[in-house]
Amino acid sequence: MARVALxxxxxxxxxxxISVALKAAGYRVAANYxxxxxxxxxxxxxxxxxxxxxxxxxYAACEAGIAQxxxxxxxxxxxxxxxxxxRDAMLHRMTKEQxxxxxxxxxxxxxxxxxxxxxxMRSKGFGRIINVSSINGRKGQMGQTNYSAxxxxxxGFTKALAFEGAAKGITVNTIAPGYIATEMVAAVPKEVxxxxxxxxxxxxxxxxxxxxxxxxxxxxxxxxxxxxGACLDVxxxxxxxx
Ligand code: NDP
Numbered sequence: 001m002a003r004v005a006l007x008x009x010x011x012x013x014x015x016x017x018i019s020v021a022l023k024a025a026g027y028r029v030a031a032n033y034x035x036x037x038x039x040x041x042x043x044x045x046x047x048x049x050x051x052x053x054x055x056x057x058x059y060a061a062c063e064a065g066i067a068q069x070x071x072x073x074x075x076x077x078x079x080x081x082x083x084x085x086x087r088d089a090m091l092h093r094m095t096k097e098q099x100x101x102x103x104x105x106x107x108x109x110x111x112x113x114x115x116x117x118x119x120x121m122r123s124k125g126f127g128r129i130i131n132v133s134s135i136n137g138r139k140g141q142m143g144q145t146n147y148s149a150x151x152x153x154x155x156g157f158t159k160a161l162a163f164e165g166a167a168k169g170i171t172v173n174t175i176a177p178g179y180i181a182t183e184m185v186a187a188v189p190k191e192v193x194x195x196x197x198x199x200x201x202x203x204x205x206x207x208x209x210x211x212x213x214x215x216x217x218x219x220x221x222x223x224x225x226x227x228x229g230a231c232l233d234v235x236x237x238x239x240x241x242x
Contacts, residue, residue, distance in 0.1 A: 006029075007019045
């Protein structure tokens with residue numbers, strides 16, 4: 001029986017590519033989203049992947065949403081924590097609301113979803129949790145204390161849960177994308193991209209969502225059973241961690 005994969009923020013951008021790639025690899029995929037119904041309906045019509053609307057920052061909503069996915073498709077064996085937002089501002093101008101929104105959506109969400117799949121993964125003796133962080137959680141970024149903190153927090157969560165899951169066949173890993181050609185990056189003016197960002201990327205271009213999706217498919221696979229607690233940087237050489 002095909003394994004069940006849940007992709008948060010799975011209807012747009014990088015998540016869209018991850019959902020499609022997992023389906024192509026033979027998984028039964030559920031794609032979660034927050035509020036953009038038009039994009040979600042179009043995604044479902046185009047891909048045939050069922051969509052589930054809930055806020056990953058809301059613990060009770062995650063419990064209910066994952067219960068529904070489990071009822072419809074079966075217990076989640078592959079969880080991809082991809083949903084994320086930015087609310088950029090220099091710290092001296094950042095509001096408490098901007099801080100809270102990003103921590104809630106980008107970091108609390110990882111607990112909220114993982115908590116509701118971990119028990120069934122432990123009972124099955126198999127699980128894959130793949131957390132989408134960011135280059136800016138690795139190296140820091142001006143105007144992103146909230147985002148860099150949330151994304152760096154994901155790395156600590158990943159390593160701690162990797163210890164807990166190891167004896168139960170559960171791997172937990174992080175992927176840290178560099179600058180990927182999605183709507184999030186399309187919002188950056190072309191001149192800034194051409195003069196400030198792309199020159200810092202040794203490969204000389206933005207990444208594609210499909211390049212992140214292929215890394216997810218590998219980490220979800222049986223072939224990746226010995227990879228846990230790791231961070232896979234997919235950034236064109238933009239930041240090479242020691
Ligand atoms: P997009 O903004 O294109 O898509 C975000 C997706 O997440 C959408 O499906 C959105 O749903 C969903 N989402 C947002 N908030 C919530 C929420 N509270 N509950 C449930 N779903 C939510 O983002 P990207 O594809 O650009 O980014 C995906 C991930 O990759 C993020 O974690 C981001 O931080 C990370 N990343 C992206 C990089 C890039 O260059 N783009 C670089 C490094 C990391 P809806 O459609 O309903 O709004």
